[in-house]
Amino acid sequence: MKYKIVVSGGGTGGHYYPAYAVIKELEKNIDVELTYFTIYNRLDYFKVPKDFPDAQHIPLKVKGLIRPLYSIKNINVLINTYINYIKVKKILKQITPNFIILTGGYVTVPVGLAAKDLNIPIFILEQNKIMGVANRVLSKYAKKIFLTYNNTIGNKYPEKSITSGNPLRIPSNINRNKLLNDLDFNESLPLITIFGGSLGSEFIDNLMIDVYNKITNINFIHISKKLKSKWENVKIFDYLDNLTEYLAISDMVISRGGATSLSEIDFFEIPAIIIPWGNSAENQQFLNAKGINKENIHIFTENDVKPQSIIDIIYNVKKKNNYTIKKQNPSKFIVKTILDSLGGA
Ligand SMILES: CC(=O)N[C@H]1[C@@H](OP(=O)(O)OP(=O)(O)OC[C@H]2O[C@@H](n3ccc(=O)[nH]c3=O)[C@H](O)[C@@H]2O)O[C@H](CO)[C@@H](O)[C@@H]1O
Incomplete structure (x- = not known):
């Protein structure tokens, strides 16, 4: 039927x-x-x-x-x-x-x-x-x-x-080396993925420029409709259909507080920096972020966050030991x- x-x-x-x-x-x-x-x-x-x-x-x-x-x-x-x-x-x-x-x-x-x-x-x-x-x-x-x-x-x-x-x-299988090789990334370095929900975020785009000027020993994937890459370790896409594959192998994420983004961060157990969108209905994105507030989740408001706040946190990011999915x-x-x-x- x-x-x-x-x-x-x-x-x-x-x-x-x-x-x-x-x-x-x-x-x-x-x-x-x-x-x-x-x-x-x-x-x-x-x-x-x-x-x-x-x-x-x-x-x-x-x-x-x-x-x-x-x-x-x-x-x-x-x-x-x-x-x-x-x-x-x-x-x-x-x-x-x-x-x-x-x-x-x-x-x-x-x-x-x-x-x-x-x-x-x-x-x-x-x-x-x-x-x-x-x-x-x-x-x-x-x-x-x-x-x-x-x-x-x-x-x-x-x-x-x-x-x-x-x-x-959820991706059906995860092949970290292949995904990183496809982007000409050095496999021995950690990966940080930056995205502002499904519509992108100019605020996060602007915030990251100073970070990229200073940090060279981390691989970055950044979803942006505006930025153009001039850094070897930063790959920029206007959209990735298979973003969740890259999330599954990310050692940290920087994102807005959209509920589905946060669910993915939680599901793949990725340490994250969350900067909720200040104009979301009834401050929904901030409440979402507080709802998954755990160790390894850093929440900033748009007013508080500075490029140096990001640098201080990502400075210590390490490659995970394994990237297997534990949840259903x-x-x-x-x-x-x-x-x-x-x-x-
Ligand atoms: C402006 C707006 O209306 N925001 C709301 C919208 O956010 P928005 O539509 O941005 O949704 P979320 O942040 O919750 O999810 C974004 C989704 O897009 C995917 N993605 C993103 C970029 C990319 O290149 N490829 C890709 O696949 C992410 O993996 C994720 O699955 O719905 C959420 C869930 O109801 C709400 O919490 C948000 O407040």
Whole structure:
């Protein structure tokens, strides 16, 4: 039997990749026909994985809520949500999905409301330490809510919530020497990977210039749409589809506080310097970073961090002894729970 599955999530990697991980795991268990509702035009900002099942992508022209939430301008947002709800409901009636997965972002509100009206089972993934507004609105109608963090702030439905962890794209095998040789890196040196979420970060780009001018005995991979490399030990890419392969062999990461980036750092047990994006909704990125606050995780605000703060920390970075993965991808548990709750595949 073919399962018709509808997924919806905001148009950045942090929402898209967890959905991808779940769909990939579902495909191991059942035949999947996928429809994906996301934000109009946002798919250009980051690369949609090439091997994503032949999803039909339906972009919706949604308007995001304006803060403060009681702003009069949000009346337009409500009208826009209603128009999209009518459109999505019509499409869902044609598709007749078996179930629907929502990964957060305003775009999911009309999709979730239409699914609820048509009695389609809804599963929610919440990656962040503070639940996003869309997930807060839709949680009431969900069959199960999968959380990355214990005690997610703003979650009103603990009885149907499970702290599963964030489903991730995990490389199937890791060959450190090959990955480093491909980039002409010296294998005996440690590797530090720098990236600012799926959309990049000019703040982190600028911060690193002084660091690169001073440090030559570390290999650096830096994801940046702006920087050009003039340093032999720094390789710059505007995007890497296989970034998680490089994360798996990184001895340190410097990143923003997006929940999926942090889940990867946690999963691969990489020491990290986190500089949360100062304008994230409800200071979400700072709360995410505090949520994984452990030894070897250094959190800075944009105001506090200086190139010298980075140099002082990375000066002591050493190559790890081994790079084997010890944990299980949460996608396995999530898929099993979804299928069991629907009566099994
Ligand atoms: C601006 C914005 O909306 N930010 C939110 C967005 O972040 P954003 O979309 O930046 O997502 P995250 O930082 O959580 O994840 C980034 C993902 O992109 C991948 N990647 C990145 C660069 C690259 O070259 N290749 C690559 O594969 C990373 O491996 C990771 O899987 O979603 C997160 C999860 O809900 C939220 O916590 C963030 O606050």
